Amino acid sequence: MNGTTSTVFIVDDAREVRMGLSRLLAAAGYRVRAFESAACFLEEHDVEAPGCLLLDVCMPGLSGLELQRTLVGSPGARPIVFLTGRGDIQTSVHAMKEGAVDFLTKPVDESQLFAAVEQALKRDAEQRLERAIRDTIHKRLAMLTPRERQVMAHVIRGRLNKQIAADLGTGEKTVKVHRARVMSKMVARSVAELVQLAARVGVGIEPAVGSNAAPVNWKHAYPNVQLPDG
Amino acid sequence: MCQSHCNDCSQRIREIAMQNLSAGAPGNNELFTLGLLAIALAFAAMWLVERRRRLGAEKLHAASRERLALVSSIASLGFWSWDAATDSVWASKHARGILALEDSASLIGSSLIAAIHPEDRPGVLRKIKSAGPPIDIMEMELRVVAAGSDIRFITAKACAYRDANGALKRVVGYIVDDGQRKRSAAELLKLQHKLKHLARVAMLGELSGALAHELQQPLTAILCNANAAQLLSRKDDLNLAELQEILQEIVSDDKNAGQIIQRLRALLMRGETEFQHLEIGDLLSDVLALARGKLKERNVQVNTRVDQDLPEMQGNRVELQQVLLNLLLNACESMSGNPARDRRIEVVVALADDEDAVRISVLDCGRGIDIDQLKRVFDPFFTTKEGGMGLGLAISHSIVVAHGGRLWATNRPDRGAAFHFTLPITTGKEGHERHNEYSVYSG
Numbered sequence: 001m002n003g004t005t006s007t008v009f010i011v012d013d014a015r016e017v018r019m020g021l022s023r024l025l026a027a028a029g030y031r032v033r034a035f036e037s038a039a040c041f042l043e044e045h046d047v048e049a050p051g052c053l054l055l056d057v058c059m060p061g062l063s064g065l066e067l068q069r070t071l072v073g074s075p076g077a078r079p080i081v082f083l084t085g086r087g088d089i090q091t092s093v094h095a096m097k098e099g100a101v102d103f104l105t106k107p108v109d110e111s112q113l114f115a116a117v118e119q120a121l122k123r124d125a126e127q128r129l130e131r132a133i134r135d136t137i138h139k140r141l142a143m144l145t146p147r148e149r150q151v152m153a154h155v156i157r158g159r160l161n162k163q164i165a166a167d168l169g170t171g172e173k174t175v176k177v178h179r180a181r182v183m184s185k186m187v188a189r190s191v192a193e194l195v196q197l198a199a200r201v202g203v204g205i206e207p208a209v210g211s212n213a214a215p216v217n218w219k220h221a222y223p224n225v226q227l228p229d230g
Numbered sequence: 231m232c233q234s235h236c237n238d239c240s241q242r243i244r245e246i247a248m249q250n251l252s253a254g255a256p257g258n259n260e261l262f263t264l265g266l267l268a269i270a271l272a273f274a275a276m277w278l279v280e281r282r283r284r285l286g287a288e289k290l291h292a293a294s295r296e297r298l299a300l301v302s303s304i305a306s307l308g309f310w311s312w313d314a315a316t317d318s319v320w321a322s323k324h325a326r327g328i329l330a331l332e333d334s335a336s337l338i339g340s341s342l343i344a345a346i347h348p349e350d351r352p353g354v355l356r357k358i359k360s361a362g363p364p365i366d367i368m369e370m371e372l373r374v375v376a377a378g379s380d381i382r383f384i385t386a387k388a389c390a391y392r393d394a395n396g397a398l399k400r401v402v403g404y405i406v407d408d409g410q411r412k413r414s415a416a417e418l419l420k421l422q423h424k425l426k427h428l429a430r431v432a433m434l435g436e437l438s439g440a441l442a443h444e445l446q447q448p449l450t451a452i453l454c455n456a457n458a459a460q461l462l463s464r465k466d467d468l469n470l471a472e473l474q475e476i477l478q479e480i481v482s483d484d485k486n487a488g489q490i491i492q493r494l495r496a497l498l499m500r501g502e503t504e505f506q507h508l509e510i511g512d513l514l515s516d517v518l519a520l521a522r523g524k525l526k527e528r529n530v531q532v533n534t535r536v537d538q539d540l541p542e543m544q545g546n547r548v549e550l551q552q553v554l555l556n557l558l559l560n561a562c563e564s565m566s567g568n569p570a571r572d573r574r575i576e577v578v579v580a581l582a583d584d585e586d587a588v589r590i591s592v593l594d595c596g597r598g599i600d601i602d603q604l605k606r607v608f609d610p611f612f613t614t615k616e617g618g619m620g621l622g623l624a625i626s627h628s629i630v631v632a633h634g635g636r637l638w639a640t641n642r643p644d645r646g647a648a649f650h651f652t653l654p655i656t657t658g659k660e661g662h663e664r665h666n667e668y669s670v671y672s673g
Contacts, residue, residue, distance in 0.1 A: 013526075014447040014450075014451075016447060016448055016450075016451035016479070016482075016483050016486070017447050017450050017451050017454070019451065019455075019479060020450060020451035020452070020453070020454030020455045020458070020479070020483075021450075021454050023454060023455060023458040023476060023479075024454040024455070024457050024458040024461070026458075027457075027458040027461040027462050028461055058443065058526065058527060059526075060526050060529060060531070061529075061571075063529075083450075085442070085443030085444075085446040085447070086439060086442065086443055086446075106446040106447070106449070106450040107446060107449045107450040107452070107453040107454075108450060108453070108454075110453075110454075110457040
């Protein structure tokens with residue numbers, strides 16, 4: 001079972017199923033919130049709260065698949081475990097392609113349900129961490145001046161100060177100052193770290209990250225982000 | 231009897247002759263003897279004539295009996311009579327054949343009554359009792375149960391004779407085996423019944439996916455609750471109240487599942503043809519429960535408006551459910567081109583002002599019906615559905631007609647189609663339904 005802060009959000013229009021699933025997951029120690037429709041979920045659920053979605057496919061109004069489509073790419077996106085009354089292949093393939101964690105058929109087996117929910121919560125935690133990391137990098141990038149950005153773009157391509165100065169039509173000393181500011185603002189201790197940070201958010205990624213690059217010390221790089229141990 | 235009577239006569243002639251002879255009157259003796267002889271001859275002649283006449287009459291009687299038997303068998307007529315004083319019944323051979331009674335068995339009134347189909351018995355007895363004095367001719371159509379469980383349709387015509395006080399003395403009558411005509415009518419009825427059933431099964435086949443889905447909800451809930459109870463019962467701090475609650479939930483979910491199956495089974499069965507007391511509101515909610523899965527799947531919303539205080543109705547529950555389900559599914563189908571949020575059906579049940587009936591209307595907001603097809607939609611094998619048999623509406627029409635009502639289609643003023651049917655407010659008239667059941671599709 002995952003950390004107690006994660007919630008399983010259940011969306012199912014059948015009251016008895018909502019009740020049953022809520023009871024079972026609560027008995028297994030999960031935090032649960034249930035909604036009777038996709039619309040209710042969209043309106044009420046806390047985007048920031050970590051957790052996964054346990055979603056009925058066939059519902060009046062917005063169906064499960066439509067909700068999935070609505071959520072994909074939005075801040076509210078979270079891993080989805082689908083529940084369906086009938087396991088029709090087309091729908092399940094579609095749902096899985098759109099990134100569903102699992103597609104379970106009702107009546108659902110307890111161990112399958114727990115395994116799927118577990119996997120979904122794990123994926124949510126990973127995605128949240130990844131998002132947090134990227135947010136931090138973006139925040140740091142946002143602090144750079146346009147000139148510093150230009151310099152950074154050259155640095156991560158592995159160019160020397162002299163070359164950069166020539167390209168930008170400025171003095172080598174000035175470039176050195178900019179470079180030091182970039183490294184400081186980006187909280188990178190080496191060019192290799194800077195390259196990794198940039199690659200993570202897709203900034204100036206043309207040169208491949210060298211296989212001999214030193215591993216980034218995340219704890220040092222992102223003091224504000226809670227990182228997994230080890 | 232005739233023989234003994236004649237013997238008596240000759241005996242007496244002989245006695246008189248002996249007396250006269252013993253009296254011994256000479257002279258007159260010859261004359262007397264001649265006279266006696268003449269008298270004896272006359273008696274003998276009379277006896278012979280009488281005997282001949284009787285033989286002739288018997289022959290004639292036998293011939294006429296034969297003729298009667300022939301005619302009655304050709305016309306399939308069976309004669310019978312019942313005598314009130316002795317409660318004895320005489321029945322011709324053919325009558326016994328029709329009624330499946332043994333040839334030699336002696337019969338009483340109740341043996342005749344017993345041969346009549348139990349459902350027709352009360353009507354017959356009522357008719358006999360109510361026949362007016364002194365003579366009344368009755369005619370009725372009824373069913374008899376022949377050997378095995380074969381049902382025969384017969385026409386019975388009878389005369390009831392009464393005494394001055396109006397008490398029944400004698401009932402005489404004949405019966406006709408309606409045989410082939412009624413048998414084919416019954417066969418047709420059976421076929422129609424089968425067809426209705428088949429259409430119902432086909433319709434439920436269409437619903438089966440949605441129904442299975444519907445059934446999975448309570449089953450899922452039951453499994454979840456049971457699993458939850460297992461988990462909770464393994465905990466140290468057992469929460470009995472919560473366990474109780476879970477068990478209660480399991481019970482009610484199980485009942486829900488049972489109801490779904492029950493509704494389904496009622497429609498899947500052949501079902502009885504008899505009419506019963508009906509509440510249209512209940513009927514409608516049953517049908518909506520059956521169709522719920524399908525409606526949900528198709529994103530169709532249904533609003534119902536049912537008048538309060540509707541009068542009592544009589545009808546065949548299963549068949550009327552079939553009609554309603556058929557109309558609902560058609561409405562569903564007709565809106566398949568609409569966007570998901572624009573699929574609404576309205577069902578209105580109200581008293582029809584102009585006729586003594588309740589009117590049920592199913593209104594959709596689909597593509598409507600082409601003007602030239604408004605009447606044809608009830609024709610057998612007319613369909614706009616891909617893969618449709620085109621029997622649904624034809625059968626619905628015949629069901630409604632058998633109930634003494636009407637089924638028709640209109641286009642709504644703005645958009646969509648409306649199907650209406652009426653059910654007459656019955657006062658429980660007997661025989662009405664069976665009579666109407668014979669009507670073939672008149673779409």
